[in-house]
Amino acid sequence: xxxxxxxxxxxxxxxxxxxxxxxxxxxxxxxxxxxxxxxxxxxxxxxxxxxxxxxxxxxxxxxxxxxxxxxxxxxxxxxxxxxxxxxxxxxxxxxxxxxxxxxxxxxxxxxxxxxxxxxxxxxxxxxxxxxxxxxxxxxxxxxxxxxxxxxxxxxxxxxxxxxxxxxxxxxxxxxxxxxxxxxxxxxxxxxxxxxxxxxxxxxxxxxxxxxxxxxxxxxxxxxxxxxxxxxxxxxxxxxxxxxxxxxxxxxxxxxxxxxxxxxxxxxxxxxxxxxxxxxxxxxxxxxxxxxxxxxxx
Amino acid sequence: xxxxxxxxxxxxxxxxxxxxxxxxxxxxxxxxxxxxxxxxxxxxxxxxxxxxxxxxxxxxxxxxxxxxxxxxxxxxxxxxxxxxxxxxxxxxxxxxxxxxxxxxxxxxxxxxxxxxxxxxxxxxxxxxxxxxxxxxxxxxxxxxxxxxxxxxxxxxxxxxxxxxxxxxxxxxxxxxxxxxxxxxxxxxxxxxxxxxxxxxxxxxxxxxxxxxxxxxxxxxxxxxxxxxxxxxxxxxxxxxxxxxxxxxxxxxxxxxxxxxxxxx
Numbered sequence: 001x002x003x004x005x006x007x008x009x010x011x012x013x014x015x016x017x018x019x020x021x022x023x024x025x026x027x028x029x030x031x032x033x034x035x036x037x038x039x040x041x042x043x044x045x046x047x048x049x050x051x052x053x054x055x056x057x058x059x060x061x062x063x064x065x066x067x068x069x070x071x072x073x074x075x076x077x078x079x080x081x082x083x084x085x086x087x088x089x090x091x092x093x094x095x096x097x098x099x100x101x102x103x104x105x106x107x108x109x110x111x112x113x114x115x116x117x118x119x120x121x122x123x124x125x126x127x128x129x130x131x132x133x134x135x136x137x138x139x140x141x142x143x144x145x146x147x148x149x150x151x152x153x154x155x156x157x158x159x160x161x162x163x164x165x166x167x168x169x170x171x172x173x174x175x176x177x178x179x180x181x182x183x184x185x186x187x188x189x190x191x192x193x194x195x196x197x198x199x200x201x202x203x204x205x206x207x208x209x210x211x212x213x214x215x216x217x218x219x220x221x222x223x224x225x226x227x228x229x230x231x232x233x234x235x236x237x238x239x240x241x242x243x244x245x246x247x248x249x250x251x252x253x254x255x256x257x258x259x260x261x262x263x264x265x266x267x268x269x270x271x272x273x274x275x276x277x278x279x280x281x282x283x284x285x286x287x288x289x290x291x292x293x294x295x296x297x
Numbered sequence: 298x299x300x301x302x303x304x305x306x307x308x309x310x311x312x313x314x315x316x317x318x319x320x321x322x323x324x325x326x327x328x329x330x331x332x333x334x335x336x337x338x339x340x341x342x343x344x345x346x347x348x349x350x351x352x353x354x355x356x357x358x359x360x361x362x363x364x365x366x367x368x369x370x371x372x373x374x375x376x377x378x379x380x381x382x383x384x385x386x387x388x389x390x391x392x393x394x395x396x397x398x399x400x401x402x403x404x405x406x407x408x409x410x411x412x413x414x415x416x417x418x419x420x421x422x423x424x425x426x427x428x429x430x431x432x433x434x435x436x437x438x439x440x441x442x443x444x445x446x447x448x449x450x451x452x453x454x455x456x457x458x459x460x461x462x463x464x465x466x467x468x469x470x471x472x473x474x475x476x477x478x479x480x481x482x483x484x485x486x487x488x489x490x491x492x493x494x495x496x497x498x499x500x501x502x503x504x505x506x507x508x509x510x511x512x513x514x515x516x517x518x519x520x521x522x523x524x525x526x527x528x529x530x531x532x533x534x535x536x537x538x539x540x541x542x543x544x545x546x547x548x549x550x551x552x553x554x555x556x557x558x559x560x561x
Binding site: 142144145146147148149150152153156157159160161162163164165166167168 | 371372373374376377380381383387388389390391392393394398401402403405406407409410411412413414415416459
């Protein structure tokens, strides 16, 4: 039971990060490695603010802002200086490593005395679930607005955005800010949950995010009318469960990154295979759901 | 209405591959004109549309639309008053979004894209009416993703999206070339209907001489960056393919002769 609760908590915290990666990777089609730097940035900002006694909720919100700034820099490098998308995000990721050390002042900040968002009578899972679901609903609503439509169309067909009279660079910068804000928020909550912030806690976060998205898609794609954001969050929980399962099998914790990579490979390999699930909505509804995957053409 | 003056464009300037497309190019277009543009490959037809839309920046010159010089404006700012339909049907729409969502974006062109709802239900009857004029049955599938549509359906939708916001100028860049003959004909009919109904000033580049002759009130033939033929009014109405072909032959004869002289 304890294990399942931990999986759920961690899965939901990483779920917020996954929402961010979903924006860049799935919607914008932008391989954004900034994430590996903005996740610990969120943790670093939250931890150092908490140390100086700031209200934990304000500290958490400010960490969102810090992540948004980092994403904004990636966006400006890409759109204004015309550096390729992958390279501009790698540059910001590397730069953030030093910035995170500056923010924290040292490589590791323990948070045992400080008040955090979990310092109250509520069980952590309720707080985490509330924040994650709240962010998910906000993102779902945002994607239904005019601006959200532009974001979706940007990844789909950049030419359309220009012909609508919109500067595509602005939309990309905005999307990267939003995505990295979410990632930093996730990092801030993670630091408070595990009660420390570490400069190395961002390594491989992007791969975890991808793993969660692909896993969620692979397993849940046959469910009709499911939101992609829901798939991302459930994917994140599934990912956490599968790593926990691997550890249970007796792998040492140091193998975790390798296991992550293997999970991604397996999920990618299975992506276009029709997995037979015990629940088969497709048959119940009479095949009307086959239009969910329309990426091609 | 649209005046292009002293337009210059050279590609790969100062290299061995330097290619001057336009040198002191000029043309005057009246409001409501529906102009077909023909010419052999490399004549500068697509470059002309790209220069007007801002996809390519000119070296020099003025492009004046409604008394406003566009030459310094980036493409996305010009797009607020200029619409364009490309040869590739996938360029005009967002495939992972529904017809309704695509139209909702198009109708908002030139206005603010803010945090208000992307789809207004009040617009649906209007969209359905516009789509029903296409007679393609699209009005009954507004919640279908555009990626599921055929090339012809997509191009028809692109055309509707380009014109629903009543642009000052419509640029059609061989917009039927990627379609089968029958669909191509249908799209040309629709183009004419929409353009005449809405009285939109239009430049249509085409390789199809039938289309060039039957559509519009003025025909321009480009060759090596110059207008070598400008037919309008009554003369345009009496134009035949034979006459047009004889012009084509004349150009090619000239080239042939010059080549022959060169090699003799």
